[in-house]
Structures are given as structure tokens and as C-alpha cells.
Amino acid sequence: MVRKPLIGMTLGELESVAAEAGLRRFAAKQIARRLYVNRSQSVSEMTELPKASREWLEEHYCVGLQAPIAEARSTDGTVKYLFATRGEGFDFLDGGAGGRDVEAVYIPDRERATLCVSSQAGCRMGCRFCMTGRQGFHGNLTAAGIINQVMAIPESRTLTNIVFMGMGEPMDNIEEVLKAVEVLTAPWGLAWSPKRITVSSIGKLDGLRRLLDETKVHVAISVHSPFKQEREDLMPVEKAFPVAGVMGVMKNYDFAHQRRLSAEYIMWRGVNDDLRHADALARLLKGVDCRVNLIRFHAIPGFDHVTADTETMERFRDRLNELGVTATIRTSRGEDIEAACGMLSGKEGAVEKEGVANC
Numbered sequence: 001m002v003r004k005p006l007i008g009m010t011l012g013e014l015e016s017v018a019a020e021a022g023l024r025r026f027a028a029k030q031i032a033r034r035l036y037v038n039r040s041q042s043v044s045e046m047t048e049l050p051k052a053s054r055e056w057l058e059e060h061y062c063v064g065l066q067a068p069i070a071e072a073r074s075t076d077g078t079v080k081y082l083f084a085t086r087g088e089g090f091d092f093l094d095g096g097a098g099g100r101d102v103e104a105v106y107i108p109d110r111e112r113a114t115l116c117v118s119s120q121a122g123c124r125m126g127c128r129f130c131m132t133g134r135q136g137f138h139g140n141l142t143a144a145g146i147i148n149q150v151m152a153i154p155e156s157r158t159l160t161n162i163v164f165m166g167m168g169e170p171m172d173n174i175e176e177v178l179k180a181v182e183v184l185t186a187p188w189g190l191a192w193s194p195k196r197i198t199v200s201s202i203g204k205l206d207g208l209r210r211l212l213d214e215t216k217v218h219v220a221i222s223v224h225s226p227f228k229q230e231r232e233d234l235m236p237v238e239k240a241f242p243v244a245g246v247m248g249v250m251k252n253y254d255f256a257h258q259r260r261l262s263a264e265y266i267m268w269r270g271v272n273d274d275l276r277h278a279d280a281l282a283r284l285l286k287g288v289d290c291r292v293n294l295i296r297f298h299a300i301p302g303f304d305h306v307t308a309d310t311e312t313m314e315r316f317r318d319r320l321n322e323l324g325v326t327a328t329i330r331t332s333r334g335e336d337i338e339a340a341c342g343m344l345s346g347k348e349g350a351v352e353k354e355g356v357a358n359c
């Protein structure tokens with residue numbers, strides 16, 4: 001029998017588990033404490049629970065942490081971790097055919113240590129410039145599969161920031177992403193400040209509205225072109241969720257105080273890097289409190305555009321700043337190990353699993 005993982009469960013879900021195990025409601029808080037504060041490796045460590053319930057629990061549930069199955073280290077200190085999504089005794093996928101693992105990227109930078117997490121195995125949004133999009137959709141990660149990336153890496157306790165900018169479109173897996181954010185930020189959970197978490201989206205509005213209404217995390221929207229036809233050619237989602245409409249909705253939310261909105265803008269030479277684009281981008285963002293991150297393009301096979309050069313990016317940034325839009329150029333990290341934005345692809349098929357199960 002496959003035992004269900006406890007990590008990734010919200011307090012409400014742990015209360016149901018406690019009831020099943022014949023425990024009082026408050027035991028859910030004790031289990032949460034063991035999972036997220038003490039980081040217990042097994043149910044048997046939860047000695048404050050009555051023995052009979054603990055044994056029942058052990059039979060049906062496990063902590064569920066799965067260590068990464070491979071890692072690659074960049075010369076700049078970035079580490080890319082590969083996680084199995086399905087294996088003996090565990091399943092981190094909800095739907096989808098599976099057959100792909102997922103990656104998370106640890107990015108140390110002076111006093112910051114950011115983890116870039118995946119929310120899906122692959123992605124069905126089909127952006128032409130993205131390696132994850134290229135591989136198609138292989139399944140939604142469960143909240144357990146998302147939280148596992150945060151808790152199972154050796155640097156877990158040193159992390160200062162989490163960005164949902166790995167594989168997948170978080171809004172296309174909104175239920176599990178919301179659950180993961182709840183576990184990350186709740187006082188009974190990992191107790192992270194939402195100000196240290198950013199969720200990136202191409203602007204799938206149905207999920208985005210829920211993220212904005214139900215959490216306090218920062219939001220990043222992948223824009224990449226202010227012009228409809230041009231964006232549609234790069235990102236098919238523009239047809240269903242035009243970025244102009246997305247920004248219109250953003251005007252209803254407060255991004256001036258606790259929460260930040262940013263626009264991600266990959267720059268391609270001769271495609272979207274001239275001042276006409278800068279001016280149109282500033283117009284698109286008018287009335288929205290939004291800063292712009294200019295991103296170098298990380299080349300992927302079969303996509304012809306090349307990255308804009310530094311001088312052009314600086315000119316673009318300066319124009320936006322002149323127009324009153326705060327813009328910065330983002331440093332690329334981990335390109336040598338294909339860990340930079342949009343380069344993540346997981347691995348096809350089962351990879352040899354070494355020293356994995358803590359279940």
C-alpha cells in the first residue's frame with residue numbers, strides 16, 4: 001500500500017488525518033509542529049501522540065520527504081536539483097502522464113539565498129522560447145511535491161527567498177500552489193513571510209485572481225512584448241488572456257505597500273529591444289504600481305532569436321526609468337548548468353534513485 005505523505009498538508013487536512021487516526025483535533029497542530037518546525041523524518045518520532053494512533057498513522061501515512069536524485073553545480077555557486085515525481089511508494093503528481101522529473105534551483109547571492117521551485121512537470125502553455133514549454137505537460141505537482149523541493153535540499157534552513165519560476169505555470173495548478181503557499185506562510189507551517197515569496201505567471205487570470213485574493217505573496221507577470229500580435233507569436237496564452245486585460249485587472253490591487261508586482265521582460269535582439277517597445281511597455285503599465293525586470297534570453301535549441309546586448313538593455317532600462325517605470329536588468333545565474341530561467345527540462349523517464357526514501 002502507498003502511504004500518503006504528510007508534508008504539504010494544511011492544518012485543515014491534518015485535522016482530518018488526526019480524526020481518522022482517532023486523535024483529538026489539537027493533535028493536528030502537534031503533527032504540523034513535528035513536520036514543519038522540528039522537521040521530523042518519520043512518524044515514529046512523534047512520541048507525543050498516543051502509541052496506538054501513532055502506529056495507525058505510520059501504517060497509512062509517512063512524512064514523505066524525498067531527497068533530490070541528482071544535482072549539478074554552477075561555477076557561480078548555483079545548484080540545480082533534480083527531484084523524482086513518481087517512485088516506489090510515492091507520487092508527487094496529480095494527473096498527467098508523468099514520465100518527467102522536476103528541477104529546483106538554489107541561488108546564493110551574498111546575504112540572500114533563493115530557491116526557484118517548480119509547480120508542474122512540464123507546462124501546457126507552449127511559450128516558444130521556453131525549454132519547459134517545449135516538453136509539453138506531464139502533470140501537476142501536489143503541494144507535497146512543491147514543499148518537498150523547499151524542505152529536502154541541504155540548504156533548506158538557510159533559504160531567504162522562494163520564487164515560483166521553475167517548471168510550469170503556477171496558475172494552471174492553482175489549488176496545489178495555494179496549498180503550498182499556505183504551508184509556507186502559516187504560523188503552524190514553515191512561517192515564511194509572504195514578502196519573501198514571489199509567484200510568476202504568464203497572466204492566466206482565473207488563477208491569478210485567486211492568488212491575489214487568497215495570499216499576500218509578490219507577483220510577477222511575464223510580459224515580453226507590449227504588442228498583441230507580437231506577444232501572441234511568442235506566447236499563445238495572449239489569445240485567451242491578453243496582457244492588456246491582465247494589467248487592467250492589476251489596477252484593482254494595491255502593489256504600493258506590502259506587496260510587489262513586477263513585469264518580466266526577456267529581451268531579444270532586433271525583436272523587442274528598441275525604444276518603441278520601451279515606450280509601449282511604459283504605456284501598458286501606466287496606472288499600475290509595477291517594476292520591470294529585464295531578462296537576458298537563455299538560448300534554447302530550435303528558437304532563432306538571440307539575446308539583446310548589454311548596451312541595448314541599458315538603453316531600454318534608462319528609457320523606462322525616464323518614463324517613471326522602475327526597471328532593472330536581472331543577472332543571469334546558472335546558465336552553464338542549464339539552470340537559468342526557462343532552461344529547466346527535468347529528465348525523461350525514471351532516473352536511478354539513490355538514497356532517496358525517508359518515507
Ligand SMILES: C[S@@+](CC[C@H](N)C(=O)[O-])C[C@H]1O[C@@H](n2cnc3c(N)ncnc32)[C@H](O)[C@@H]1O
Pocket residue numbers: 129130131132164165166167168169170200201202220221222264266295296297298299300341342343
Ligand atoms: C520558466 S517561467 C515559470 C513561471 C511562469 N510559467 C511564467 O512564465 O512566468 C519563469 C520565467 O522564465 C522566463 N523564461 C522562459 N524561458 C526563458 C528563456 N529561454 N530565457 C530567459 N527567460 C526565460 C519566463 O518568461 C518567466 O518570466
Ligand code: SF4
Pocket residue numbers: 123124125126127130131132133134166167168169202222342
Ligand atoms: S515560460 Fe512559463 S508559462 Fe511559458 S512555457 Fe515556460 S513555464 Fe510555461
